[in-house]
Amino acid sequence: MILDEVLSFILKNIKSPPKQETVSVKELCGRILANSLKSNLSIPPFDNSQVDGYAVNSEHFVMNVPITVSQRITAGSNPFELEHSSAARIFTGAPIPRNSDAVVMQEDVEILNEKVLFKSRIYSGQNVRKKGADLRENQIFFHKGRLLSAADVGMCASVGLKEFQVFEKLKIGVFSSGDELKQPGEKLSAGQIYDSNRPMILSLVKSLGLKTLDMGCLPDDLVQTTQLLYEASKKVDIILTCGGVSVGEEDHIKDAVEKLGSIKLWKIKIKPGKPFAFGFIGKTAFMGMPGNPVSAWVTFALLCRPFIIKSAGGSHFSPQPLTIESDFEWNKSNDRQEFLRGKVNNDGKLELFNNQNSQILSSICFSEGLIEIPIKTFVSKGDKLNYYPFSMIA
Ligand code: AMP
Ligand code: MG
Secondary structure (H helix, E strand, O other), rough: OOHHHHHHHHHHHHOOOOOEEEEHHHOOOEEEEEOOOOOOOOOOOOOOOOOEEEEEEEEEEOOOEEEEEEEEOOOOOOOOOOOOOOEEEEOOEEOOOOOEEEEEEEHHEEOOEEEEEEEEOOOOOEEEEOOOOOEEEOOOOEEOOOOOOOHHHHHHHOOOOEEEEEEOOEEEEEEOOOOOOEEOOOOOOOOOOOOOHHHHHHHHHHHOOOOOOOOEEEEHHHHHHHHHHHHHHOOEEEEEEEEOOOOOOOOHHHHHHHHOOOOEEEEOOOOOOOOOHHHEEEOOOEEEEOOOOHHHHHHHHHHHHHHHHHHOOOOOOOOOEEEEEEEEEEEOOOOOOEEEEEOOOOOOOOOOOOOOOOOHHHHOOOEEEEEEOOOOEEEEOOEEEEEEEEEHHH
């Protein structure tokens, strides 16, 4: 299976959204809406001035003649109707008085004996922010399943809503695996390496705003792996592992999941990422990423992330690629769909990072996106390819 097929297969296994809870506007950022939101009022709620200046009626307006200033309108005040042939001193955000339809910036007027003199022409609607320009009354402005950003929180606050129904945060447990792994700070012996995947995957999950549980490192031992995965399945909604899902004798994770539950999918036609595994232990979903750091990162970004977002109640989960011209040639025909690391260069074309080995994590650090090469495809300069900017997938 290639990306679209794997995604549609794993996403179909999501049965029901999480439970809901109520949160205040202060706790809203990064949460997923469980209800669509409707505005009970127009935003802005009234026509108001965009500048500090003078409110006038454009039909009665005269240039270069001193005009009386009949009232002073500050933000938060309630003005009375504009007297005929007068202007109102007005400040940014203050309501436009009835019988006026334009505001002249204070920089564009002259003051003569407490009267105001307009030096240029005006038009109706000038410097007026219209009622409802941002949101109309009764407009549904955010749909169920939206992951709320900081600007979204501002929007929610602007309509005066105080409490919101959101989905409860899922618990995601992350394991690394392998007897060769030491933790940062520990001393390395011969043949050992530091565990880079677990902190990396934990960080990727944290950026989704969910509860992350660091489950430690699984040893290369079937009995212990089975026990630790069983215990984890009682604590979390989704278990993520990296390493130990390939075909070697020291890869025990897939066997352990099969003992405890079921493996629904194993091995995919994606490079990097071939040994990716997916299954369930009871109701807890299991996603086994490969151990090579780039493979772990890529399978997390393309597969685990959409699965986690949809499981968490989110509606925007599928990665959407851009189509961009290649500035490189690719002559290696492959029987897997490849996701190369690269970026858009100064000519606006796709360029590859110089090392595409799946162990070279710097290929992620110093790239800006994944470039998709379809199965059995040679690429010439100028060919259009799918590009997944990291900002959209991680
Ligand atoms: P495995 O799939 O367990 O055979 O791992 C494949 C490769 O990835 C091996 O070279 C491992 O040492 C390496 N690897 C596995 N897990 C990690 C990890 N958590 N951090 C860094 N490298 C890892
Ligand atoms: Mg291993």
